[in-house]
Every structure is written in structure tokens, then in C-alpha cells.
Amino acid sequence: MEAVPMSEATILVVEDEASISEVVSLYLKRAGYQVLCVSDGQAALQTLDRQLPDLVVLDLMLPRVDGLSVTRWLRDKSDVPIIMLTARREEADRIAGLEMGADDYVVKPFSPQELVSRVRAVLRRSQAPSQPGQEKPLVFEDLTVDPATRLTTVLGNEVELTVKEFDLLWLLASHPRQVFTRDQLLERVWGLSDFIDPSTVTVHVRRLREKIETDSSHPIHIQTVWGVGYKFEP
Ligand code: CA
Numbered sequence: 755m756e757a758v759p760m761s762e763a764t765i766l767v768v769e770d771e772a773s774i775s776e777v778v779s780l781y782l783k784r785a786g787y788q789v790l791c792v793s794d795g796q797a798a799l800q801t802l803d804r805q806l807p808d809l810v811v812l813d814l815m816l817p818r819v820d821g822l823s824v825t826r827w828l829r830d831k832s833d834v835p836i837i838m839l840t841a842r843r844e845e846a847d848r849i850a851g852l853e854m855g856a857d858d859y860v861v862k863p864f865s866p867q868e869l870v871s872r873v874r875a876v877l878r879r880s881q882a883p884s885q886p887g888q889e890k891p892l893v894f895e896d897l898t899v900d901p902a903t904r905l906t907t908v909l910g911n912e913v914e915l916t917v918k919e920f921d922l923l924w925l926l927a928s929h930p931r932q933v934f935t936r937d938q939l940l941e942r943v944w945g946l947s948d949f950i951d952p953s954t955v956t957v958h959v960r961r962l963r964e965k966i967e968t969d970s971s972h973p974i975h976i977q978t979v980w981g982v983g984y985k986f987e988p
Contacts, residue, residue, distance in 0.1 A: 763808040763877055764788040768798040768824065769839060770816055774862075778811060781866035782873065795819025799827060806834050809877055811869070812856070813839040814847050822850055829855040833916055835876045837869070852957045855916045858944070875945050880917045892927050894988050897966060897975065899927050906966065913965045918943060922958055923966065926976060926986035935983040959984060 765782055769775040770793045779789045790807065792798050796818040802810070810828065814821035825836055838859035840848045848859055857876050860869050891900035898907045904920050906913050915923065921943045926934065934942070936955045943958075944950050959978075963970040977987050 762788070763881075764790065765809050765811060765873065766798070766801060766807040767791045767811045768793075768795070768816065768821070769811070769813040770794055771813070774813075774839070777866050778869060781870050782811075785870045785874070787873070793817075795821065795824050798824050802828060806832055809835045809837065809873060809880075811837050811839065811873070814844055814851065815841065822847060822854065825851050825854045825856050833880075833914065835880045835917060837872055837876060839864070848951075849953065849957055852954060853961060855961075857916060857918055858950075876917070879921060889928075894927075894975070896968070897927075899923055908966050915962070915965060918958055919962050919965070922955075923962055923976075926984065927988075930986050930988045933979045933982055933985045939983065955984075 765787045767775055767778050767782070767789060769778065769791070772793070775791050775793065779791050782789045790801065792801055795816040798810075798812070798816075799819060802824075812821050812824060816824070821838060825838075828834065828836065833855070835858075836851075836856040838848065838851045838856050839862060840851075840859050841862050851859065857880075858872050860872060889901040891898055891902070896909050898905075900906070901924055904915075906915050906920065906923065922939065925939070925942055936952045939955050940950055940952065944954065959976060960970075963973045963976055967973045967975060975987055977985055979985055
């Protein structure tokens with residue numbers, strides 16, 4: 755993935771509440787991003803169909819086409835980072851969104867500055883320049899994980915991981931048998947553990963298992979250490 759200078763990153767904001775959309779747009783522009791705003795899901799799909807931004811800030815409750823449908827549609831065609839805007843009561847939708855591959859979320863009411871920090875963190879991860887030669891690919895019997903290309907294969911077939919799924923797999927697999935607590939994983943992979951629901955880790959582990967394990971209900975590599983967290987078994 756090519757690194758794009760932060761100042762040139764384009765962010766699509768999909769939000770039907772004009773007051774939120776305006777303040778989010780203002781803060782993102784101040785932070786140096788190009789911002790595009792649309793106010794319903796259908797307009798979002800039309801815009802995304804023409805051109806993909808570097809990141810999408812996506813409200814879940816939207817007129818015409820809801821945020822989860824937009825997430826599903828977008829994940830079918832791209833791994834462009836998605837940060838969801840959700841209401842506190844929308845926990846089920848939030849988890850569904852993470853399961854579909856959204857990268858992060860903030861709960862309304864949120865501080866615009868917090869959202870900008872999330873945007874910056876997610877973009878930093880998705881645009882992290884690869885450093886070939888510094889870290890070598892990890893090769894296991896059925897699985898390879900290459901940090902330079904961010905490519906993962908299972909039995910020789912490439913599997914598509916989101917930014918967070920890859921970061922989580924890399925952290926676990928590069929420390930075989932080391933047990934990480936959910937809090938440690940949140941801190942190392944997500945960075946802002948204070949703001950993120952610990953169930954985020956559970957959701958990502960489940961999706962990762964579905965993608966890399968032969969039988970995700972009897973995982974071999976990503977093992978649960980009951981009462982503690984997770985570890986990677988080579
Ligand atoms: Ca809304």
C-alpha cells in the first residue's frame with residue numbers, strides 16, 4: 755500500500771445530522787484533511803462507487819440506505835478504513851459493523867478532537883510504509899504472515915484481512931505462545947484503550963479465526979487462554 759501524506763488524505767463523512775456533519779468536517783479540515791460530506795446512505799454509495807476516499811466516517815443511522823448496508827457494500831469491494839459514528843443504544847449494530855470489517859467507532863456524543871485522533875490513528879496504520887528487510891515474513895506450516903507486504907496466506911491462498919485484523923495477527927504471531935490480555939491487545943493494536951469496548955478484541959479474534967483457521971470453532975493458532983486473553987500457537 756502506498757503511503758499518502760496525511761495532508762492529502764481525503765475523508766468521506768456520511769452523516770444526516772447537519773450540526774454533527776459540520777463540526778466533524780470543520781475539525782477534519784483544520785487537521786489538514788480533504789473532506790467530502792454526504793447526508794444519506796445512497797449518496798454515500800454513489801460517491802464511493804465513483805471514487806474511494808482514504809477513510810470513511812460513517813454514521814450508522816442514515817436515511818435511505820443505513821450505515822451497516824454501506825459497510826457491507828464497501829467491504830465487498832475495498833478495505834478503505836471505516837470509522838463508525840454510533841449512538842449508545844446501537845451496541846448490536848456497532849458489533850455487527852465491526853464484524854463486517856469496520857475499523858473503529860466513536861459513540862455519540864463524542865468530542866470532535868477525539869474523532870480526529872481516531873482518524874489519524876487509523877490512517878497511520880493503514881498507510882504505514884512497509885519497511886522491507888526490517889521484519890521478515892513469519893512462515894508456519896499452513897500460514898504465512900508478511901509484514902512488508904501485509905500479505906497473509908493460508909495453505910498458499912491469500913486471505914484478505916482488514917488493517918486491524920492484520921495488526922492483531924502480526925502482534926500475536928510474532929510473539930508465539932506469549933499470552934496477551936485483552937487490554938494489552940487493545941493498547942498495542944488499537945492504541946486508545948480507554949475509549950474502546952473490550953468486546954472489540956473478541957469480535958476481531960472471531961473474524962480472524964474464521965479467516966485463518968481450518969476450523970474456527972477449534973482454533974489451532976489463535977488460542978483462548980481462559981480468564982486471561984489470547985496467545986498464538988505456531
Ligand atoms: Ca443519523
